[in-house]
Amino acid sequence: MPILTLIYLSLSMFVSYFIFRTEKSCTGSDRSAFNSNLIVLFSEEYDRFPKPSPPSYRGAPRDLPIVSESDALLDTEEKRVIEWKFSELDTNKDNALRSPEIRDLRDLVKKLVRPKACAKDFLQYCDLNEDEGIERDEWSVCLGVDLH
Ligand SMILES: [Ca+2]
Numbered sequence: 001m002p003i004l005t006l007i008y009l010s011l012s013m014f015v016s017y018f019i020f021r022t023e024k025s026c027t028g029s030d031r032s033a034f035n036s037n038l039i040v041l042f043s044e045e046y047d048r049f050p051k052p053s054p055p056s057y058r059g060a061p062r063d064l065p066i067v068s069e070s071d072a073l074l075d076t077e078e079k080r081v082i083e084w085k086f087s088e089l090d091t092n093k094d095n096a097l098r099s100p101e102i103r104d105l106r107d108l109v110k111k112l113v114r115p116k117a118c119a120k121d122f123l124q125y126c127d128l129n130e131d132e133g134i135e136r137d138e139w140s141v142c143l144g145v146d147l148h
């Protein structure tokens with residue numbers, strides 16, 4: 001086989017490998033991994049954000065019903081974090097995230113949150129009714145956390 005053909009073949013394999021890589025789509029399991037990574041990112045931000053210290057429950061009677069299981073607590077924590085993030089992003093308080101409000105988030109997500117395939121179209125994916133704005137419901141649905 002002529003050497004040029006060999007070079008051509010290996011080059012085209014190389015190129016198609018990259019095309020395949022960049023066009024890799026975001027599967028269901030990618031999406032849930034992406035959502036957990038994103039929520040971790042928001043939680044870290046939420047933890048750093050100055051807020052009034054929570055009321056102390058020290059000394060509360062032991063027989064009070066406690067909000068129960070760790071799953072339920074985790075769930076509540078995620079909801080609180082994504083609600084907080086929504087309000088933080090919605091600077092004009094119209095209950096929808098629109099272009100200037102989410103530009104920084106889009107860049108941040110592309111840079112930091114993996115899998116990349118899901119990061120790429122994250123905000124379009126969230127805008128379920130395609131009105132160029134992300135409402136509170138769309139935000140929670142696309143992050144996989146039901147606020148209701
Ligand atoms: Ca807004």
Ligand SMILES: [Ca+2]
Nearest residue numbers: 127129131133
């Ligand atoms: Ca929308």
